[in-house]
Amino acid sequence: MVKIGEIAKRLGVSTDTLRYYEKQGILASSGRSESGYRLYTEQDIAQLAFVIRAKDVGFTLNEIKELLAIKVDKQSHSCEQVKQFTSEKISQVERKITEMNAILNSLKLLHKSCCGGDEPAIHCSILSALEVQNDAS
Amino acid sequence: MVKIGEIAKRLGVSTDTLRYYEKQGILASSGRSESGYRLYTEQDIAQLAFVIRAKDVGFTLNEIKELLAIKVDKQSHSCEQVKQFTSEKISQVERKITEMNAILNSLKLLHKSCCGGDEPAIHCSILSALEVQNDAS
DNA sequence: ATAAACCCTAGAGTTAACTCCAAAGTCAAA
DNA sequence: TTTGACTTTGGAGTTAACTCTAGGGTTTAT
Ligand SMILES: [Zn+2]
Ligand SMILES: [Zn+2]
Ligand SMILES: [Zn+2]
Ligand SMILES: [Zn+2]
Numbered sequence: 001m002v003k004i005g006e007i008a009k010r011l012g013v014s015t016d017t018l019r020y021y022e023k024q025g026i027l028a029s030s031g032r033s034e035s036g037y038r039l040y041t042e043q044d045i046a047q048l049a050f051v052i053r054a055k056d057v058g059f060t061l062n063e064i065k066e067l068l069a070i071k072v073d074k075q076s077h078s079c080e081q082v083k084q085f086t087s088e089k090i091s092q093v094e095r096k097i098t099e100m101n102a103i104l105n106s107l108k109l110l111h112k113s114c115c116g117g118d119e120p121a122i123h124c125s126i127l128s129a130l131e132v133q134n135d136a137s
Numbered sequence: 138m139v140k141i142g143e144i145a146k147r148l149g150v151s152t153d154t155l156r157y158y159e160k161q162g163i164l165a166s167s168g169r170s171e172s173g174y175r176l177y178t179e180q181d182i183a184q185l186a187f188v189i190r191a192k193d194v195g196f197t198l199n200e201i202k203e204l205l206a207i208k209v210d211k212q213s214h215s216c217e218q219v220k221q222f223t224s225e226k227i228s229q230v231e232r233k234i235t236e237m238n239a240i241l242n243s244l245k246l247l248h249k250s251c252c253g254g255d256e257p258a259i260h261c262s263i264l265s266a267l268e269v270q271n272d273a274s
Numbered sequence: 275a276t277a278a279a280c281c282c283t284a285g286a287g288t289t290a291a292c293t294c295c296a297a298a299g300t301c302a303a304a
Numbered sequence: 305t306t307t308g309a310c311t312t313t314g315g316a317g318t319t320a321a322c323t324c325t326a327g328g329g330t331t332t333a334t
Contacts, residue, residue, distance in 0.1 A: 005309095014292085017291085035300055035311080036299085036311080036312060037310090050243065053236050056236055057194070057195050058194050058195015062290090077257070079252050079254045079255070082258045086251070089244050093244060104234065107204075107226050111224065114216050116219075117217060118216070120214070121215055142279095142280065152280095153324075170281095172281080172329075174330080174331095198320075
């Protein structure tokens with residue numbers, strides 16, 4: 001059971017952010033000390049790591065809440081529903097990865113088509129590289 | 138040369154958003170009609186498609202501006218700088234894809250570990266699936 | 275030729291996700 | 305035992321990315 005400052009420091013977020021996440025139902029502390037300090041477990045830290053990773057790749061807090069709801073709501077839902085829901089989320093993430101790869105390809109094409117010399121970049125075909133890739137979406 | 142409403146409709150954004158992107162230096166129209174209407178080319182549309190895709194996967198407008206700057210600034214920078222910059226962006230995108238895959242694995246594990254039956258989901262090991270994955274980040 | 279549907283600008287309002295602040299209680303070390 | 309670093313709450317302020325409004329001009333269809 002660690003205090004808020006510790007977990008904040010370990011995962012590189014502010015204590016304000018952690019209190020905000022609690023208010024938003026993203027991550028509550030597992031308990032409080034005698035004096036009312038928030039106390040977090042290692043599991044809480046693991047969950048926060050998940051939240052941060054999801055946020056980093058562009059999920060909103062609401063989407064993250066949905067992802068976490070799979071865990072929270074398991075008492076009130078059937079396995080069938082859980083399976084259905086995770087299926088949807090999986091295709092959503094797969095779509096994002098596909099788009100990400102399209103962007104990566106744009107950049108790689110661009111990188112390849114540039115000679116890398118020290119002359120001004122006017123002559124290199126970067127512009128067309130970007131557009132060709134865009135057309136082929 | 139199409140008007141703002143047409144491009145907005147075709148790519149599923151509002152005309153307000155397009156005017157906002159112009160103000161932010163993300164995407165200007167290629168010209169104006171006699172009466173001052175914005176006119177866009179197919180290239181503009183391709184660029185907007187790129188912007189939308191980048192936005193969808195979690196890039197901020199400022200990051201997108203950086204990506205587009207590769208194209209815009211080519212007069213004032215050397216090929217060496219361009220190559221350097223695209224390299225950085227490529228690793229940034231690759232990192233994002235890696236994180237995305239970690240999340241995808243969490244979800245897949247979760248999906249696999251659920252029986253999918255119509256009984257309440259209490260018994261299934263979803264919780265641990267999420268946390269195991271988080272620990273292994 | 276006139277109504278509907280489009281476009282313009284400038285600027286105000288909104289939402290998400292923080293971030294900061296004030297006023298006060300708690301805890302560890304010197 | 306007192307200083308300083310922590311914690312609490314409630315609420316105000318900020319930033320990004322829209323979104324809307326007002327008040328006007330333009331284009332198109334009937
Ligand atoms: Zn080049
Ligand atoms: Zn070159
Ligand atoms: Zn199950
Ligand atoms: Zn089951």
